Amino acid sequence: MKILFIDLTTSLESFQDLENKGRGGMVSSLYILPNVLSQLGHECYVMSDAKSCGETINGVRWIxxxxxxxxxxxxxxxxxxxxxLYGDAFSWIKSKHRVLWVHDMVHGGWITKPEIAKMLSATVFMSQYSVETWKAYYKTIGRHFVIPNGVDKELFKPLNKTTTSMIYFSAPNRGLEYLPMIFHSVKEKIPDVSCIAFSNMKSLHPNESGESDKFEWIYQLVRDSGIVLHDVIDQKSLSTFIGASGLMIKPSDYAETCSNSTLQSLSCGTPVITSKVGADKEWVQDKYNGRICDHILNDGPLFILEMCRAIIDTLSNDREHERMIKNAPKTKNLFTWQEIGEKWNRMLNRVY
Known part of the structure; x- marks a missing residue:
């Protein structure tokens, strides 16, 4: 089949930037999925706002x-x-079917003209949480499928771990400002604990760079706490840090519909300490491959206290921690990108 992907919000200089730079999950998946579908025999194109275009090694043409x-x-x-939908869903482009690929929590800005949604043959959501929230917002979401993002399990794999090391890798608005308080509290009980963070709003989301200045005080707060803070790095380099970490910490109140950082951590055998906000609970099972905190950031100190206790309890119980590490790569619904490509392939054939 001949497939055109469209995203005019990437802020890429070149489509090849995604091969060697860290970016958010939405843009990263836009690069990976067309390549996988191309390997399955489809003719794939990506129309984006990238200034420099060309063709990937798998034959996907970026325009x-x-x-x-x-x-x-x-x-x-x-x-x-x-x-x-970009207003009228590019009605001037001839296509037998239109599919909306949902990456975010429900927002009226994604479908500004509800009548245009009638042009859609299907919507692809990444989690049941995403389906439920969109159903609650719109009267109907029509024909839809749930297909999460995949993970490169050959790249994101368990390595020799420093079990008392913690890692955070996400945008700063995913709870980075609470990391120093958590780190300080945990260190009082476990003196040899360490923490490394990879976070920078301007690098991850250049189209939101106007907000980047407001995070400078957070970056400094993190550095002053003893946490090692880095700018975001490429996926290959990042995988070595995740694979060697004992825990991934996610003190976030941002309702993600399918977190690449969660999927990659679990694939690396790195248990995830998170909250019940968003879709993480569809992958993270409490005391199986991580911990789910019942309280959320709006509960104030209760959330921080519960997260600190979850971290301390896990790091203080070697047997339980090791069990979580072994269980993490076995997480249900943790698929490779090749498996996700097959799911998309079946969906396309059903809709066609």
Missing amino acids: NESQYDWLDKQSFDFMVLNRQ
Whole structure:
């Protein structure tokens, strides 16, 4: 099938940036999935706002607005709209089917004209949480499928661990400011605990760089606490840090629909300490492959206290911690990208 993916919010200089730079999960998956579908025999294109375009090693062609004249002459079997409908869902582009690929919590801005949603043949959600919240917001979400993101299990795999090491790798608005308080409290009970963080709003989400300055005080707070803070790095380098960590800490109140950081941590055999906010609870089972805190950040010190206790209890119980480490890669619904490509392939054939 001939498939066109569309995302005009990547802020990429070149599509090849995704091969050697850290970016958010939505843009990373936009690079990976078309490559996987291309390997399955589909003819895939990605229309984006990247300034420099070209073709991937798997034959996926990246184009931008300079090639609108070429697009106007094409006809596609599927158009996959990444995150939103962009007003009229590019009604001028000829495509037999349109599919919305939902990455975020429900938001009125993703579908500004509800009548345009009637053009959709299907919507792909990444979790049941995403389905439930969208159903609660809109009267109907039509035909839909649940297909999460995948993970490169050959890259994200368990390594020799320093069990008392903790890692945070996400945007700073996922609870980075609470990390110093948590780290200080845990260190009082477990003196040899360490923590490393990879976080930078401007690097992860350049299109939101206008907000980046407001996080500077958080970065300094983290550095002053003794936590080693780095800018985001490429996926290959990051995987070595995750694989060697004893715990992934996620003190977030951001309702993610499918967190790549959670999937990658579990694949690395790194238990995840998180909250019940969002979709993490569909992968993380309390005391099986991590801990789920019942309280949330709106509960104030109760959340911080519960998270600290969960971390201390886990690091103080070698047997339980080791069991979580072994269970993490066995997590249900933790799929490779090849398996996710097959799920998309079956979905496309059913809709077609």
